[in-house]
Amino acid sequence: MRLQLQSNITKPDNFYNHLIDMQRDLSEEEVQMMNAKLILLLSNHIGEEEVLFEAMDLAKP
Amino acid sequence: MLNTYDYPEFDYQQSAEQQSGELKRHPVVIIGAGPIGLTAALECAAQGIPTVVLDDNNTVSIGSRAVCYAKRPLEIWDRLGVASPMVEKGISWQVGKVFFKEKLAYQFDLLPEQGHKMPAMINLQQYYLEEYMVNECERQELIDLRWKHKLLSISQNDDIATLVIETPDGVFNMEAQWVIACDGANSDTRKMLDGDFSGQFFQDRFLIADVVMKNDFPTERWFWFDPVFHKNQSALLHKQSDDVWRIDFQLGWDADPEEAKKPENVIPLLKQMLGDDCEFELEWVSVYQFACRRMDKFRYGRVLFAGDSAHQVSPFGARGANTGVQDIDNLGWKLKLNLQGKAPIELLDSYSEERVFAADDNLMNSTRSTDFITPKSKSSRVFRDAVLQLAEKHEFARPLVNSGRLSTPTPYLQSSLNTEDEDSFSNCMAPGTNCADAPITISGHSSWLLNHLGGQFKLLIINEDAAHSVEQGGVKADTLKLGADFEDPEGLVSQRYDGDQGAVYLIRPDQHVAARWRKFDEAKIKAAIAKACCQH
Ligand SMILES: Cc1cc2nc3c(=O)[nH]c(=O)nc-3n(C[C@H](O)[C@H](O)[C@H](O)COP(=O)(O)OP(=O)(O)OC[C@H]3O[C@@H](n4cnc5c(N)ncnc54)[C@H](O)[C@@H]3O)c2cc1C
Numbered sequence: 001m002r003l004q005l006q007s008n009i010t011k012p013d014n015f016y017n018h019l020i021d022m023q024r025d026l027s028e029e030e031v032q033m034m035n036a037k038l039i040l041l042l043s044n045h046i047g048e049e050e051v052l053f054e055a056m057d058l059a060k061p
Numbered sequence: 062m063l064n065t066y067d068y069p070e071f072d073y074q075q076s077a078e079q080q081s082g083e084l085k086r087h088p089v090v091i092i093g094a095g096p097i098g099l100t101a102a103l104e105c106a107a108q109g110i111p112t113v114v115l116d117d118n119n120t121v122s123i124g125s126r127a128v129c130y131a132k133r134p135l136e137i138w139d140r141l142g143v144a145s146p147m148v149e150k151g152i153s154w155q156v157g158k159v160f161f162k163e164k165l166a167y168q169f170d171l172l173p174e175q176g177h178k179m180p181a182m183i184n185l186q187q188y189y190l191e192e193y194m195v196n197e198c199e200r201q202e203l204i205d206l207r208w209k210h211k212l213l214s215i216s217q218n219d220d221i222a223t224l225v226i227e228t229p230d231g232v233f234n235m236e237a238q239w240v241i242a243c244d245g246a247n248s249d250t251r252k253m254l255d256g257d258f259s260g261q262f263f264q265d266r267f268l269i270a271d272v273v274m275k276n277d278f279p280t281e282r283w284f285w286f287d288p289v290f291h292k293n294q295s296a297l298l299h300k301q302s303d304d305v306w307r308i309d310f311q312l313g314w315d316a317d318p319e320e321a322k323k324p325e326n327v328i329p330l331l332k333q334m335l336g337d338d339c340e341f342e343l344e345w346v347s348v349y350q351f352a353c354r355r356m357d358k359f360r361y362g363r364v365l366f367a368g369d370s371a372h373q374v375s376p377f378g379a380r381g382a383n384t385g386v387q388d389i390d391n392l393g394w395k396l397k398l399n400l401q402g403k404a405p406i407e408l409l410d411s412y413s414e415e416r417v418f419a420a421d422d423n424l425m426n427s428t429r430s431t432d433f434i435t436p437k438s439k440s441s442r443v444f445r446d447a448v449l450q451l452a453e454k455h456e457f458a459r460p461l462v463n464s465g466r467l468s469t470p471t472p473y474l475q476s477s478l479n480t481e482d483e484d485s486f487s488n489c490m491a492p493g494t495n496c497a498d499a500p501i502t503i504s505g506h507s508s509w510l511l512n513h514l515g516g517q518f519k520l521l522i523i524n525e526d527a528a529h530s531v532e533q534g535g536v537k538a539d540t541l542k543l544g545a546d547f548e549d550p551e552g553l554v555s556q557r558y559d560g561d562q563g564a565v566y567l568i569r570p571d572q573h574v575a576a577r578w579r580k581f582d583e584a585k586i587k588a589a590i591a592k593a594c595c596q597h
Contacts, residue, residue, distance in 0.1 A: 032440075036447035044457045 003054040065273060065303045065344060066188055071119045071195065073209040079226075079233040087113050088400055090224060090237035092212050092250050095122065096187065097368030097385040098243035099194035103141040104393035106203040107516060108570075110400060113235070114204065115226060117211035121191035124345045125271045128184050128299060128307050129379035131468040133495060134386035135179040140515050140572070144179065146193045151183030152300050157282040159462055161449040163289045167459055176553045177498040178509040182467060184301050186271075187382070215240070215253050215364070222363040239396055240364045243385075246352075248370035254361045260354025260424065263375060265435055267349050268310040268321050271301070272331060275340035278306070284464040286434070286449055290333035295434050297464070298334070305344060308334070309376075311435060318348035351375035353428050355420045359413040365392060372420040377430035377465035380423045387470060388416050394517075394570035398594055403535045407595040411478050419471035426466055433463035470495045473573065480567075480576035480589040487559040496521075496572045499553035503546070510554055513541055515572040518590060523549075523560030527581045533590040538567060569593060 009015050023031050043052055078085045089105055091098045094116035105112045130147070138144040158168045173181035198204045213225045213232065222240045226233055242250035251258060283298040285291070294311040301307055310330065312321055320326060327346055335341065355372035359365060368385030392412050398404035436442040451458035473479070473493035480492060490497065498511040514521065518538035522528040530539045543549055543560070558564055567576040567589050576589035591597075 032443050033447055033450075036440075036443045037451060040444070040447055040451060040458065040461070 001048055001051055003051050003058070065305055066186065068120045068123065068188065069192060069195075071206075071208045073119060073229055074207070075228065075230045076205075076207060078235065079228060079230060082233070084234055084236060086221065086236040086238070087111070088237070089113075089239045089241065089396065090115065090222075090235065091241045091243055093242070093244035093368075093370070094118075094191075094195070094206060094208075095243060095245055095368065096127070096190055096194070096382045097389060098241070099191060099198060100138070100141070100386050100389045101241050101243055101367060101392070102198050102204045102206070103143065103194065103201070104389045105396070106198075106201045107141055108393050108397040109203070110393075110397055111203045112205065113237075114198070114206045115210035115212060115224075116206075116208055119208035121195065122187040124347055125186075125269045125307060127187040127190070127376075127379065127382045128301055129182055129383075129468075130185065130190070131182045131379070131383050132177065132179045133468075133470040134383050135183065136498065136511055136572070137386050137390045139179060140511070141197075143193055143197045147185055147190060148180065148183055150189055150193075150302050151185035152280060152302055153180050153183055154280050154282055154300060156279070157284070159449075159452070159464065160283065160285040160288060161446075161453070162287055164453075166286075166449055166453045166462075169459065176500055176551065178500075178511065179498070182379075184299060184307075186301050186303075186305065189302065190382075212244070212249055212253075215250060217362045217364065220363075238363065238400065241389075241392070242364055242366045242370050243368045244370050246369040246373045248366070250364060251356065251366065251370055254364060256361060256366070257357040258354055259357075260352060260373075261428070262352045262354075263350065263431060263435070264314045265350070266312040266314065266316055266318055266321075267351065268312050268316075268327070268346065269349060270308045270310070270327055270331065270346045271344040272306050272308060272341040273344055274304050274306055275342070276338075278335075278339070285334075286445075286464075288334070291330065295464075296334060306341075312348065316348075322346050322348055349376075351431075353424045353431070355417070355424060359388070359416055360409055365396075365409065365412065367392060367416075371416070372424070374423050374427040375431050376427075377434060378427050378468055379465065380427055380468045383468040384419060384423045387419065388412075390571045391416055397570075398536065401535070404594045404596060411476065411595065415473045415476050415478075418473060418475065422471040423468070426468075430463050430465045434465075478569075478575060478593045478595070480585075480592055482577065484577075484579040486564075486577060490558050490566070490574055490577070492574050492576055494574050496568060496574065497557040499549070499557055500551055501547040501554060502550055503548075508547070510547075511572060513547065514568050515570055517570050518575075518593075519568045520586065521558070521564075521566040521568055522581070523555055523558055523564045523566075525563040525565055525579075525581055528565065529583075531583055531586045531590065533587040534594065534596045536590055536594055536596075538586065538590060567593070 089112045091101050091114040102112050102114045159166045211227045213227050222237050280300050285296040297309040299307040359371045367388040374380045395408045436445045448461045476493050520538050520540045522542040565578045565581050569575050575593040
């Protein structure tokens with residue numbers, strides 16, 4: 001499997017809004033912790049090392 | 062401080078060669094009688110090679126050092142006849158607990174795979190381990206163990222090394238065809254040969270305490286990340302024999318080692334950790350700084366480096382002695398074949414090749430543990446803490462927690478001694494892998510497969526009729542045949558060696574697979590023996 005780079009989220013605005021909303025009242029530290037947990041949870045859901053590494057490469061500045 | 066152990070004092074004796082002033086040439090001289098030097102002496106004796114072992118001291122390892130020995134070194138020591146007292150005296154634990162801040166994050170049970178003679182690991186103080194090996198060395202006629210013999214300098218040409226040795230009776234010289242340098246992390250031999258030793262030094266210090274517990278405490282491994290009693294650091298509690306417990310405290314870089322070691326500072330820390338009602342006494346306290354580094358190569362002319370002199374790892378995952386013992390496993394038979402003129406010096410370069418590969422694997426593993434336990438950046442700290450918080454409720458995060466991984470052998474999958482598979486096999490037991498153990502019976506008596514492999518080349522024959530011993534260039538491989546020499550009552554040999562469709566394994570003297578086929582073919586076996594011995 002390769003990293004899905006076509007749109008895959010049915011309601012993009014909903015998802016994005018939810019993400020931003022959840023972090024609205026968090027401190028910088030809490031945001032960092034939440035993001036880290038999110039990465040770990042989603043990575044485990046995906047599971048495949050190849051896909052995960054591809055995403056990491058794409059995200060790298 | 063309390064003492065549960067009486068350190069033996071071994072006698073110094075002047076050797077005949079020093080007394081007479083005659084220059085003697087020995088096949089193998091071993092520098093250092095730590096766990097690796099002693100293992101080397103036993104290995105050489107098992108191969109029929111006489112050795113002289115020199116140690117500048119006259120007792121066993123002082124204080125708190127290695128605790129944890131894994132299955133593979135225990136199997137090697139079993140082949141050398143010294144594992145039983147270790148396993149008997151050692152402690153086995155099953156349950157591990159991981160704490161994060163003020164609470165238990167989760168606990169786990171090791172549940173080791175059944176059907177192996179040796180346990181997955183034991184905990185035992187290093188001085189016991191060394192004492193048992195010294196006892197065995199003294200029983201062996203081929204081993205000449207010499208205490209209070211310090212190596213002062215070494216020089217060598219293509220064929221021999223000359224050693225200058227100091228004893229209480231003065232200085233004398235000896236010659237050796239091969240030298241095994243097992244003189245530890247600060248190896249004098251390495252310095253004398255200008256050996257390249259580089260890697261990473263960790264900007265951290267650890268307080269290591271051994272305490273004797275007076276009340277009952279469960280035989281479990283407890284690891285704390287960022288505990289309330291020791292903020293921002295880590296701590297480990299581990300049981301050894303004689304009710305002695307090992308406690309590791311991460312101190313950080315700024316700590317003053319001398320201050321930290323003082324009982325008036327250690328005891329309050331321990332009280333917070335163990336609870337006020339716990340009664341204990343200090344046995345030993347020391348402060349260490351750890352490094353991860355290795356030599357560029359493990360053979361320098363006639364000198365072969367093994368153990369801490371060749372590579373040093375941080376103790377997370379308990380790898381130092383474990384990996385050093387496997388160096389010797391790899392080296393013994395190669396030395397023997399070279400001394401007998403059956404293998405060229407290249408075979409000893411394969412020692413360096415295979416064990417450098419294993420050292421890198423160990424260094425990688427212990428660096429990973431160190432990075433998890435002591436995160437080096439803010440973001441790695443955040444990820445670490447996120448893993449620990451998730452681990453409390455979610456199973457998926459637990460395998461990400463790294464408080465030290467059990468030391469397992471590194472298969473030599475890329476080794477130049479291997480013959481590549483030409484038949485199809487499942488992935489386990491590929492050439493370069495150490496042999497898995499399994500219960501067997503011989504004439505109705507229970508035994509273990511590994512007790513019948515090793516020491517010399519062997520052909521393990523499973524479900525294949527045609528088979529006989531094979532000789533190549535003076536190296537003989539006898540057969541060990543299912544049905545004829547042993548039975549496989551639980552079917553585990555067949556299963557672990559993918560033998561249902563027939564299998565012929567060429568097994569090296571260090572119990573590693575050199576080659577395998579589905580059918581017996583003498584010409585192919587000869588070629589594989591030649592390859593495994595670098596014979597051209
Ligand atoms: C706190 C701590 C915990 C550890 N825990 C573990 C663990 O759980 N599991 C594990 O596998 N490993 C562990 N280790 C590592 C383990 O202790 C070492 O890897 C092991 O002792 C290395 O053995 P060695 O024989 O190579 O060297 P050493 O044990 O250092 O022995 C070297 C010997 O050479 C002698 N010598 C030195 N110079 C000379 C000279 N010039 N002439 C003659 N003799 C000389 C010394 O007297 C000594 O006897 C731990 C280490 C520490 C510090």
